[in-house]
Amino acid sequence: MEAKLVAQCKSPTxxxxxxxxxxxxxxxxxxxxxxxxxxxxxxxxNHVYKDGLFDRITINxxxxxxxxxxxxRNNKSGxxxxxxxxxVASQRxxxxxxxxxxxxxxxxxxxxxxxxxxxxxxxPSKFARxxxxxxxxxxxxxxxxxxxxxxxxxxxxxxRNVVHIKKCRFLEGTNCVGMCINLCKLPSQSFIKDxxxxxxxxxxxxxxxxxEMIFGQDPPxxxxxxxxKQPCFKLCKxxxxxxxxxxxxx
Numbered sequence: 001m002e003a004k005l006v007a008q009c010k011s012p013t014x015x016x017x018x019x020x021x022x023x024x025x026x027x028x029x030x031x032x033x034x035x036x037x038x039x040x041x042x043x044x045x046n047h048v049y050k051d052g053l054f055d056r057i058t059i060n061x062x063x064x065x066x067x068x069x070x071x072x073r074n075n076k077s078g079x080x081x082x083x084x085x086x087x088v089a090s091q092r093x094x095x096x097x098x099x100x101x102x103x104x105x106x107x108x109x110x111x112x113x114x115x116x117x118x119x120x121x122x123x124p125s126k127f128a129r130x131x132x133x134x135x136x137x138x139x140x141x142x143x144x145x146x147x148x149x150x151x152x153x154x155x156x157x158x159x160r161n162v163v164h165i166k167k168c169r170f171l172e173g174t175n176c177v178g179m180c181i182n183l184c185k186l187p188s189q190s191f192i193k194d195x196x197x198x199x200x201x202x203x204x205x206x207x208x209x210x211x212e213m214i215f216g217q218d219p220p221x222x223x224x225x226x227x228x229k230q231p232c233f234k235l236c237k238x239x240x241x242x243x244x245x246x247x248x249x250x
Contacts, residue, residue, distance in 0.1 A: 047145070049169065051078065055142035062143070065108040069101045083173040086183050095182045102187035110195070119197045129154070129161035129215040132198060136163045136213060144211070145169035154216055163213040171209050177232040180204055185227060189219050206230050 051059065056078060063082040066089065067073050074084045089101055122128040130149075137147045150162040171180045185202045192200045201217040204210075204227050222228055 047167065049079070049145070051142060058142055062105070062109055065105040066101070068108065069104040079169070079173060083170075086170075086174060086179060087176075090176070090179045090183060095178075098182040099187045099190070102183055103191050106187075106191050106195075115195045119195070122196075122198075124198050124216065126154070126157075126159055126161075128198060129159060132196075132200075132215045133161050133163050133213070143170065145172075150212075152214055152217075159216070161215045163215075165211040165213070167209045168204065168211045171204065171206075171211070175233055176236045177206060177230050178236075180206075181228060203227065206233075 059079055059082055060077065063085050066082065066085040070085065070089050070092065072085070072088050072092065074081055074088070076084050089098055093101060122131065133149045137149055141147065144165045145167055147163050147165040149160050150164045151158050151160050152162045153159075154161060168180075170184055174180070174183075185204060189200055189202055192198060199216055199218045201214045201219040203212045203214065205212075206227075219225065
């Protein structure tokens, strides 16, 4: 069957010229078979997130930053508030605008002097890649769920530069491939590279909702990235709850 390109196309509703986007056109899937045959559906987990005080503070802070960037408020709290803010952003803004909104939110969340200091003290190296991986597992479980550091090969040597996220909390919470790509993977890769000076390739697995962050590895071009050739889940929460068609077949 002839493959069809799947793109998320929306008319821009807001001019966000904060940064020049690196991905002017976003393809979020390539369908080689009818949607009904695609096995991606909502996956439930038995894991119960018990957010501590630090977790709740950081979740609410990031949610507030996203809401300020979009100009759209919600009255929810905790991780539900963050997912709701992200869902609204995916409905109201084009993919390029979504990237810019996330980068603006991260710029609000992390003081620029701190990022500049980290970039100066930790230029790309084996030590820096390992440190970023360890730091991510220790301090970002509230955002992505439990993770662990794993090895990969860098220039012929084994390094502990990979963060393996066992089941991404954000992907599970949104249950939307388009939101994973446009509100997490692509803007996070750009932000980490531009702000911290280190490349990272985020490799989501939409079958089991795991993900790997490979520090020191450049992400592939949009046309070659397997993650951008995935259709959305049948039970996409954005589609079910808000009537959003996150995949438009051209």
